[in-house]
Amino acid sequence: MSLLYPSCKIPSVDLKPFFEENGCVIGDEPTKDQLLVAETINKICHEHGFIHIRNFGLTKKMGDTLFNAAKELFDSPNKESDYTKWSSHTNTGYSSYRSESLNKNRPPELKEAFNIKFPPTAHITNPSLPHTPLSFQNIVDEYTRIMKVAAIRYGMACALALDLPIDFFTKTLNTFDSVTSRFLHYPPCDFHNITQTATTTNNNDKELPPIRVSEHTDFGCYTFLLLRGNQGPMGLQVKPGQRGGEIGGIAGEHDDEEEEEPFGAIINTGAMMARMTNDYWKATPHRVIVPSAELASKHRYSIAFFVDPDSHELIEVDEKYADWNNNYAAADNDDNDEKKTTSSLSYEPITSKDFILKKLKEMEEGGKKA
């Protein structure tokens, strides 16, 4: 699978119209600007679902503080012994370096991670935080408060974009009990080791070389991916078969003249969104490679905020999108008098909780090959 399309940049969208107190966010009719943004989101998500976003409520100052806290979190010499350990059942706490893999044909991934879950209120109540540095504990409440608003506003933008009731996604976000934020650290690694070609194991399975994050689609509805300002994507790639491409070095840049500089991010649609829309919106595979010896020698940090519906919510294809494939086929071919009448539902209903657990278990299993 070739993933390198250096000239292909993902589109950038200014979400400001959804972060102002007017239009559909307060229950009124959408504004002209909101409709324009929604139309753009729909086009991008139908094609591949990777968008660079600006103005979603996080300032550059806050983003920088967050990444400094993330660095301290992973610098702690006591992390292995003191932090709450991650498991697929809690989806909370610390995952050691090389302890998981999203692709069963890859060895464990060259990363460590720390997950926090809601409730986002007072950090003392957050079960994953004991023994983490104070700088980290102090930032969590504000960060999660900002991202909670972002999740709701973007959910409204998605509903408008898909011509669904405006609360279609936000009504599945009451407790936020499936929403997770994942702090990721990719330490420097041996470039020679990861550029080796695939080998064949005794069972005749193909074993690919290690990678920072293997090929995967995110599990939930949509993910906000924060990358450290100005450092660019540093190896994040989107599978071109879905009309994505390598993400250009635009994350963290800005062109506004506001006093509070906004922090740019990437947002991408996940597998549950694809299920709800019967793949009308794509969950596009992506991965993180080490593109050069120079980047292998550097630390890489990212923060993913996974917006997944509350655990009891049933994830099923919405009837509005059940037949979109057939409708497209008919519209594409005027002579098609043999119009398809059968439904082409690709997915069985499943609860958010069961779906996420299944995916997390696969990731956990993938890490047991070290």
Ligand SMILES: O=C(O)CCC(=O)C(=O)O
């Ligand atoms: O670190 C990154 O840039 C991407 C991480 C990612 O895709 C994920 O955690 O789902």
Ligand SMILES: [Fe+2]
């Ligand atoms: Fe991802």
